[in-house]
Amino acid sequence: MKTKVSIVNVTEYNSVPEAVEAAIKLIEKDLPFDFTKSDYILLKPNLLSAEKDATTQPSFVEGVISYLKNIGVSIKNAKIGDSPGQFKKNASYVAEKIGLSEICEREGLEFVNFESEIPVEEAIEDAIRMKKFLVSKPVKDCDILINLPKLKTHAEATITGAIKNYWGIIPGGLKARYHLLGNTAMRFGEVLADNFSWLVRNKPNRLTVYDLHRIMQGPRGPNVGDMINWNLILAGTDELAMDLIALEIGKFDGLKFVPHLKNVAERNLGISNFADIEIVGVSLDEAKRKTPRFKVPGSFMTSFVSYLTGHLGYKIMKKIPFLNRRLCVKCGECAEICPAEAIEFKPRQYPSYLRKKCISCLCCMELCPQHAIEARTRGLMGLFD
DSSP: OOOOEEEEEESSSHHHHHHHHHHHHTTGGSSSGGGGGGGEEEEEEOBOOOOOOOOOOOOHHHHHHHHHTTTTGGGGEEEEEEEOSSHHHHHHHHHHHHHHHHHHHHHTTTEEEESOOOEEEEETTTSSSSSSEEEEEHHHHHEEEEEEEEEEETTTTTEEEETTGGGGGSSSTHOOOGEEEEEEEEHHHHHHHHHHHHHHHHOOEEEEEEEEEEESTTTTTTTTTTEEEEEEEESSSSHHHHHHHHHHTHHHHHHHHHHHHHHHTTSSSSSSOOEEEEEEESSSSHHHHSSOOOOOTTTHHHHHHSTTSHHHHHHHHHHEEEEEEOOOOOOOHHHHHOOOOOEEOOOOOEEEOTTTOSSSOOOOHOOTTTOOEEEEOGGGGGOOO
16 A cells, blocks of 8 residues: 655745645545545644644644635534543633634634533454543544644653544543553553554544644653744645654654554554655655754653563653642642542642552643643652552
8 A cells, every 4th residue: 555645845835824735735636535525524633732832733724724615615514623631621722722713713613622522432443452432422423534733742652643643532531541551651552553543444534734834842742842843744644654754854763662653553554664655745855854853852761661561671761740849830630630540639739649550641741731740750769669
């Protein structure tokens, strides 16, 4: 099998929406579906938190809407939605804070909170860890799924991108519960691959428009980090190929250092052979030449941990949350989100971490509204866990 991935340079266009349209047009003849014949097109951005740098840019949504309207799609047949893992702040809240709601209202695009409807229980064929799960009803019901990820570092998964963005199809706090199935870097990679395998088998009509315009790097991703302009947009239908191309542009070996990409490739859920990926638009060599190296702190450690799962090496090097009391406002949201109940909280006091119960999912760090939690390796003290 082969796939096609387009690469466009944002600086060659008048705006991000125009560049998004151009990226899709480069591959539209190869799309295995017809947008104009769909009754339900769902746009799935990354609405992690009310931080613009942590989310899909609203301008990407503008570009997709413009493309759909220009090819004759009625916007009444399209919706947009997501589900952050926070209990108190839903996707609508995030959309309003980052300016996405204004675009939806202006364009007549209906916004749906994934957790507002009863999720659907689905079995996952050939799953390794997550044999069944609850999927958001809008995802279950849609004919075509448009994935709008942003490349960022991730404290547990190494990177979040095209495949990891689908973790958001699980509504609300249920995502944290499923983290219990993957309490090491490698196992969590298998859970992410299980989640993706359901999409491959049940949602074949997928398009990904990938934000490499502004990427996030650094040890505190995916919620906060150093923002770097790569000025690129990718479009395609094979998420594994797109994640690998994105990381190749940043001179980073995704198959070697990212557990969920390695697992997806081993299960043949996507194309991992670069010889089978046709690049259109900007060449891969040119994109690499103009792009700085993607800085993923601890990438060697994450890979090494994957091989030492369950051994002393993992106990020493596993990542656990540490609280910055200068930033903590004692809101208790970290305790609410923790799937392992490893955080004790009393009103007007700082949260207390139960190290022996912590599964290193880092949901607390990812969703802390004050960015008061960071990931650190356990060190030699981990030997006593």
